[in-house]
Amino acid sequence: MAEHAEYTEITYRTADRIATVALNRPHARNGYTVRMADELADALGRADADDDVRVVVLTGEGTDFSVGADLSQGGFDFDSTEPGTQWQEPAGRVSKRVFTMNKPVIAAIRGAAIGGGITITLSADYRLAATDARFGFVFVRRGIYPEGASAWFLPKLVGLGRAMDWMISGRVFDAEEAHAAGLVQSVHEPERLLDAAYELAADLAANTAPVSVAVTRQLLYRMSNMDSPFPVHEVDSQLIASIATNPDSVEGVLSFLQKRPPEFRLRVGSDLPAFLPWKED
Structure with a gap:
């Protein structure tokens, strides 16, 4: 320690x-x-x-x-x-x-x-x-x-x-x-x-992806008080569209199918999506 x-x-x-x-x-x-x-x-x-x-x-x-x-x-x-x-x-x-x-x-x-x-x-x-x-x-x-x-x-x-x-x-x-x-x-x-x-x-x-956790945590805090769901849906759409090039998404599915612990590679310090509306904060 x-x-x-x-x-x-x-x-x-x-x-x-x-x-x-x-x-x-x-x-x-x-x-x-x-x-x-x-x-x-x-x-x-x-x-x-x-x-x-x-x-x-x-x-x-x-x-x-x-x-x-x-x-x-x-x-x-x-x-x-x-x-x-x-x-x-x-x-x-x-x-x-x-x-x-x-x-x-x-x-x-x-x-x-x-x-x-x-x-x-x-x-x-x-x-x-x-x-x-x-x-x-x-x-x-x-x-x-x-x-x-x-x-x-x-x-x-x-x-x-x-x-x-x-x-x-x-x-x-x-x-x-x-x-x-x-x-x-x-x-x-x-x-x-x-x-x-x-x-x-x-x-x-052990079991969660760090970038996914960071984005999800801030989605809840930053966007759960919006006046309507539409701005949240816009961010959701960009996030889900990014899955195609997201290695953690592939690893999450493969580890589940192969019944093994996941090995997520993306890191918060370098791999947060660039389009997040709160990123500059």
Whole structure:
């Protein structure tokens, strides 16, 4: 397992085509800071640019994912921006980076996932929770506002009514309620949580085509909110027409017929279709 030591508030390691990005301030229950936000965004970008990485597991060291903003440090420095740039709140720096990923992201959450400690995971492809996980969009109980673009992501995951309940009340709720509402895909005993996340990551790495995953992930995020299906159909038509010259399509069919694991050759870094309307983002 390759581990990179240049981060101070997270850890980043790779093994078996999986990158693990972990919040690493367990003494502060992974309280969220600007440095942590920027390190997370950098690590996610590193994983996204590495064609040897197929899946990212996002988790926290210790017994909590994150209790949210570390208020003990006096809050965030709102003036520390480059001249001519607009300040970007720290949770959104990460949720936006996850949104633009070409690799699937699996969040493995145990203990507290409060405020920014849950909003940074809303753009992940999967959220797996431990039975001891506790969630809270507690902003109104602190006199502040939802961040991480959570007012956009959360209703798409659980519906507007449930999002209103959780955000307007600011109450804390358990893993069972989160699972029933669709916020998390599955619930596991704490000691089994990471194993479940890695089993899912290994399946995705072994059996899915990286370019196909990248395109499909962004199709869902970028085009599911269009006013009609017609623009989506236009992109679909270009994608399906490209199958004739797509070696991964041939390999997918052959491996299925020959009952063997696929060996997909196309890589996200070089082989994404040039006509994707969001590619320049």
